[in-house]
Amino acid sequence: MKWKKILTYSGIIILAAMLVLIIYMYPFYHFFFSANSIQLNNRLTILSGAGNSGILETDSAIVVIDTKMGTMAKDLYELANEKAGKRKILVINTHFHGDHLNGNHVFKGCPIYIGRYTKEFATKNIDKKNMPGIFISDSLVIPLGDETLVLCNLGQAHTFDDMVVYLKNRKILFTGDLSFNKINPVLMREDGADIEKWKSVLRQIPLRWQIKQIVPGHGDPGGVELLNELTEYFENMQSAVGNPEKESAVIAKYAGWMKMPLMASPERTLDFLRKK
Numbered sequence: 001m002k003w004k005k006i007l008t009y010s011g012i013i014i015l016a017a018m019l020v021l022i023i024y025m026y027p028f029y030h031f032f033f034s035a036n037s038i039q040l041n042n043r044l045t046i047l048s049g050a051g052n053s054g055i056l057e058t059d060s061a062i063v064v065i066d067t068k069m070g071t072m073a074k075d076l077y078e079l080a081n082e083k084a085g086k087r088k089i090l091v092i093n094t095h096f097h098g099d100h101l102n103g104n105h106v107f108k109g110c111p112i113y114i115g116r117y118t119k120e121f122a123t124k125n126i127d128k129k130n131m132p133g134i135f136i137s138d139s140l141v142i143p144l145g146d147e148t149l150v151l152c153n154l155g156q157a158h159t160f161d162d163m164v165v166y167l168k169n170r171k172i173l174f175t176g177d178l179s180f181n182k183i184n185p186v187l188m189r190e191d192g193a194d195i196e197k198w199k200s201v202l203r204q205i206p207l208r209w210q211i212k213q214i215v216p217g218h219g220d221p222g223g224v225e226l227l228n229e230l231t232e233y234f235e236n237m238q239s240a241v242g243n244p245e246k247e248s249a250v251i252a253k254y255a256g257w258m259k260m261p262l263m264a265s266p267e268r269t270l271d272f273l274r275k276k
């Protein structure tokens with residue numbers, strides 16, 4: 001009888017814990033795995049889900065920015081391929097994180113560009129089947145008829161070699177995870193995350209390019225205010241770290257920004273700064 005009671009209570013506790021976990025994880029997973037298509041501009045489609053991907057149609061080629069992962073990568077390829085017809089597909093990865101690059105193998109045979117990570121880092125962190133073929137250390141201009149792409153490796157910020165893609169005629173910038181829209185940033189020191197360098201990159205961007213719209217790594221497209229909001233976030237976190245009252249205030253201030261379970265939250269950002 002006693003064992004029966006223990007088993008019943010254990011079952012209730014496990015179920016309650018699972019329920020709490022589901023409630024905690026659901027908003028992020030729902031957001032992460034919802035692939036919505038936005039027609040951002042003439043012949044430019046954004047596909048959300050596992051990071052924002054772009055499909056740009058030009059006179060001479062189709063450009064895919066970030067390749068997602070799993071079945072979402074296959075859907076992305078099918079859409080790009082359908083638009084391409086006989087035109088070739090160029091692929092660009094803004095950085096090496098899996099949600100932006102693990103679909104590369106689906107684009108087999110297409111030229112794939114990424115920032116120039118060291119060979120050792122790339123081999124350690126990117127699967128052979130998803131390995132890009134062209135590594136950009138500075139910048140590269142690709143004229144494609146009615147649009148000109150500017151690929152620019154901005155160096156260390158979110159990772160060791162973050163690359164942005166500027167659509168010169170449309171004045172649209174794809175930042176990868178250098179910017180988000182009201183989402184806590186992912187900070188992994190082993191991947192190269194460096195807040196001071198990140199802030200400096202965010203300040204540089206509007207000085208280098210005229211920007212009408214920004215497509216962040218995750219979240220809705222916006223304007224240059226996305227860059228300023230993230231700089232302000234970092235500055236607020238930096239001025240609060242180590243002061244319990246200020247830390248609580250800054251955690252409350254950003255309560256509305258999406259968290260990524262076990263990856264990104266105001267608490268994790270403060271922790272990152274604490275372990276500097």
Ligand SMILES: [Zn+2]
Pocket residue numbers: 095097158177186217
């Ligand atoms: Zn990332």
